[in-house]
Amino acid sequence: MENKIIFDWLSFTVKTSRVDVNGVLLETITEKNLISLLGLENVDFEELPGIMGINGFQKRLYSNSITIHYDSRLVDFMWVEMSGQGCRAFESLSTHADYNFIFDFIINNSDIVNVTRLDVAYDDFQGLLDVYAIADDTVPDYRDTNNYNFVSPLRSHSVNVSNKGICVTIGSCRSDIMFRIYDKAAERNKSDDIPHWVRCEIQLRRDRAYEFIRLLREENETVDNLYFLVLNHYLRFVEPDPTDSNKSRWNLAKHWVAFAYSVTTQKKSLFVKPGLDYNLAKLDKVVENQFAGAVFTYLKCHGIDRLVTTLDEKFSKVKLNRKYKRLLDEQNALKQIVELNDEIYPDLSYIAYINDEFCEV
Template sequence: MEHNKIIYDWLTFTSKIHSVHDIISLLGLSDVSFIRLERGMNGYPECLHFGGISICYGGREDMGVCCCMSGQGCRSFETYGNGDYDSLFATIIENYHDDGDKRQMNLTRLDVAYDDFIGLLDIDVISIETLKQNYVSRMEKWTVTNSSEGCSVGIGSMRSDIFIRIYDKKAERNRDDLDHWVRCEIQLRGSNAIGFAKLGGDICENYFGVLNNYLRFVVPSDKDTNKRRWKTAEWWDKFLDSYDSVSIFARPGVEYNIMHLDRYVFGQCAGAVKTMIDILGVGKFFRELRTAVNGRDLNPKYKDLKNQLGTSSDGILEFLRERGAE
């Protein structure tokens, strides 16, 4: 069973004092192979990419280098890099200045997420209470969206310095193997992002401190028209109290295992693989496959799986037997 946890799920920073090589070294990723993309991003003409980590460069001198780590990038940083957020934040803060002209490094976006696997957050209740406006917040905008990827509630604007999103991660990821997975994510930009990094100390305490400062679900009262005096909803209080019991900061690393590979090969690629085998025959198909991958470095996630299970090992055979029995 998964345990509730708090993670970093997006991180973007810029530097005018580091080269691309310096950034790679700072992240502890000198031993992995970055791929040079055909086109740049974020206004930069050049970009190197690895596992959700993009390092952009080649722009004007005052742009420096930009490093963007998506959720997948944060997991790659934790698995293949040093995963040392504290040291990274310390370096950014040391070279940050309130005066933009004197600023050498900047943290432009930071997402901190709480993953609930035990049912503290009911996305249906949250969406209903949001629609009824039974919450107190400094932010005026809100959205409730239902789609094929489940329900998502947004408080605030995605373009502002703080945006809170609560959504059905289980549905988004199509994780039928989990009973419950709801994510409550705080997206911080600009001064709020650097401000969170400067807090230091306990990330769990900082997360709940920021969340409680910007959002509180309440129980309506017929006797008082001032929502700020309404009692906090019991289920929201229980969620906030989870800091002391189940919530921990985690570096979960890359979320990839044999079941992910199984879904990809026998799910998304099954039709293409069968068609090629029908056209070429099994023997020629495998000869062509060996030629295609010969001398090419495997993606680190595939290397990890081979290290865990071996090649043509008893572990693989056991997995295939179990799959065939389903």
């Protein structure tokens, strides 16, 4: 697998109206306008109640990990939130699937739009990132939190080890910039399938997120160059030098050099829009759009019983494709969870299956 850079989170707010300098109403913006901005007019959004405590939003529209919070009693804006899976859904389902279209809207309407978060992630499959060495440099001695082998204006740092692998965090989730480096293969339970998958994620907030977008659109920068400019400006892992107390003069750590300067060795952009993983929606689309005629004709000629019997006999003898097996396992697990919750919580409105986790909404 080739290394790649992706957008893995995007959220922004849009005021519900635009007024002139005299306070005269010029334009009213609705949640439907935001759906059009995203190019998701043909996607079914579910209307849900607002999440308690979040800016007084009373309603939200949800689909494929994309949420539009609106109708607030406390603020005069709406809030668009696209998580990692939301970004994948946007790339697959939007009629334009163009981040630049959204970025241009943000820049051209800066009087009513604020970027709240932008995550840019580098996925390493080739061994450039040694998450164990990075963890050792971040916390070489757990008894002394001021002892660390990196140079950064960001002082907050931590290492978390769990059954989901190692995760190193540099910076605070409340700050305008934070780095998160972790074993993505372990987090996704794919270590047996993917020998090395480490992600280095830059989380940008507010002005830092806006400046990244501005440089991308107004200064003709590339995602690759901006990613590494931010990385090398805010974070360097270094080799301890006992003869020099000034860390900023220490040499780059050997395990960090190849990654930090890898952008200069690339002949083409690493930025991609990977889209959705194979899911039930994609399966439905393939069957209903590509094979609908063949399935319809087969059923008319032979009936449903022969189709079911034939497929059962065929796939009891051959190994089912991994993506189909995973999909079946997910659906069976979902049915079990729903049946269990029907017994325990018969009045539960519904269960949503999001990002490989079951979440009560």
